[in-house]
Amino acid sequence: MSGGELSPLLQRIGEIARTAGDAILVVYGSDFEVEHKDDRSPVTAADLAAQEVIVAGLAQLEPRLPVVSEEASTIPWSERQQWSRYWLVDPLDGTREFIKRNGEFTVNIALIDNHETVLGVVLAPVTGELYVARRGEGAWLQSHPGGSWQRIQARALAQPAHVAGSRWHGADATRVLQGLLGDTYSTLALGSSLKFCVIARGDADVYLRRGPTSEWDTAAAQCVLEEAGGAVLDLRGEPFSYNRGESLLNPEFIAVGDRLIDWRSKLLALDIF
Numbered sequence: 001m002s003g004g005e006l007s008p009l010l011q012r013i014g015e016i017a018r019t020a021g022d023a024i025l026v027v028y029g030s031d032f033e034v035e036h037k038d039d040r041s042p043v044t045a046a047d048l049a050a051q052e053v054i055v056a057g058l059a060q061l062e063p064r065l066p067v068v069s070e071e072a073s074t075i076p077w078s079e080r081q082q083w084s085r086y087w088l089v090d091p092l093d094g095t096r097e098f099i100k101r102n103g104e105f106t107v108n109i110a111l112i113d114n115h116e117t118v119l120g121v122v123l124a125p126v127t128g129e130l131y132v133a134r135r136g137e138g139a140w141l142q143s144h145p146g147g148s149w150q151r152i153q154a155r156a157l158a159q160p161a162h163v164a165g166s167r168w169h170g171a172d173a174t175r176v177l178q179g180l181l182g183d184t185y186s187t188l189a190l191g192s193s194l195k196f197c198v199i200a201r202g203d204a205d206v207y208l209r210r211g212p213t214s215e216w217d218t219a220a221a222q223c224v225l226e227e228a229g230g231a232v233l234d235l236r237g238e239p240f241s242y243n244r245g246e247s248l249l250n251p252e253f254i255a256v257g258d259r260l261i262d263w264r265s266k267l268l269a270l271d272i273f
Contacts, residue, residue, distance in 0.1 A: 006140065006149060009061070010132045013121045016057035017107045018145060020050040021125030024092060024107070028125070034099055042095045047071055050091035050107060058087050058109075068248070070216050077246035085113045088242065090216040094192030103127065104191030110219035115241040120223025122193050131197050133227035139200055154230040154257030155202040160184040164195040164204040173208045176235075179270045180254075180263075181206065196221030199257045200228035207255040215248050222255070230257040235272050237264025 006014075027046035034042050051071040058067060068075060069089035080086075087109065092098060094105030103126035111119035118135040131152070133139040140149045161181045165173075165188065177185060188204060195207040196218075219242055222232045232240040234251040256263055 006132065007134060007137060010119070010121070010134050010137070012057075012061060013109055013119070014123075014130055014132050014142070016054055017109055017121045017123040017130065019057065020053040020091060020107045021123045023049040023053050024098075024105075024125050028098065028101070042099060043071075044092075044095060044098065046098060047092040047095060051089075054089055054091055054107070054109060058089075068216065070214065073214075073216075073248060080243055083243060085111070086243075088112050088117075088216050088219045090193075090214075090220075093217055094194075097191035102191065104194055106192045106194060106221075108193055108216060108220035110216075110223060112219060112242045115243055117219040117223040117226075117242060120220035120227075122197055122220050122224055124194060124197075129197075131200065131221075131224045133224040135223070135227070137227065139224045139228040141201060152201040152228050154200055154225065154228045155205070157205050157256075157258040157261060160186060161205040162203070163187045164190050164198050164207045166191070166195070166209070173210050176210070176270060176272060177206070177208055180208075180266050193217065193221035196225045196232075196255050199230055199255055200225045202228075202257065205257050209250075209253050209255075211252065213250045213253075215242050215250060218250055218253070225255055225257075228257075229259065230255065231259040231263070232256075233263055233267070235267055237267045 024046040032044050034044055037043055055067055065086055067087040067089055090108040093108050097104040107123040109121040110117050120133045122131040128144040130142040139152050141152050142149050163185050198204040232253055232255045234253050
């Protein structure tokens with residue numbers, strides 16, 4: 001499949017993500033400063049530069065659609081609860097990875113419709129890998145700018161399973177993973193929304209998240225994974241949704257590549273709560 005066969009909307013948002021990635025890399029290659037927001041999470045000039053690029057680009061596509069992002073997250077619930085369709089953006093997912101200069105950060109752009117993620121674009125600026133998906137169109141990977149598009153597909157659960165995990169949030173998930181997968185799974189430490197993407201392209205099987213994330217951390221990559229044949233579930237085995245209430249924090253979750261397995265029954269049998 002060539003890039004020209006992608007829907008025009010996916011092509012354009014992919015271009016916006018690449019432009020934001022270019023702005024991030026300018027800062028990445030400089031002696032940047034790190035500031036901290038009220039919740040002590042780090043922010044750099046790269047976050048703000050990418051935010052500006054993305055908001056301007058999306059406004060040219062559908063000016064009436066609102067944008068929620070990590071850098072513009074103060075919109076009150078009284079306003080958000082009226083929305084059925086909006087953009088959900090993380091201009092730089094993995095700021096800690098950015099600061100450590102390990103390359104494992106992404107640009108995330110999602111379209112939410114009726115509480116569901118229906119379009120997702122995830123760019124890894126350092127490698128140039130661009131993942132795009134839209135409800136009903138499948139999930140696709142462009143390995144470098146101007147390259148051909150390859151359809152990606154999650155795999156059947158491997159034996160032993162391969163688990164993608166976070167470098168920075170080390171809440172003990174061993175009991176849950178052993179209950180779901182047995183004792184012989186292998187692990188891969190990886191930053192940002194790339195954990196979803198390695199499952200979507202068939203290089204890992206499971207990502208279990210114990211601990212907080214925000215809605216903009218997951219929405220774009222969730223769409224990519226779902227269109228690749230996988231699923232994202234809360235730890236009661238229920239499908240993930242967005243704009244659920246005043247808080248923009250997600251419940252704990254599991255992302256899986258093989259959705260033919262009855263993950264809900266397995267999770268409920270563990271009596272996590």
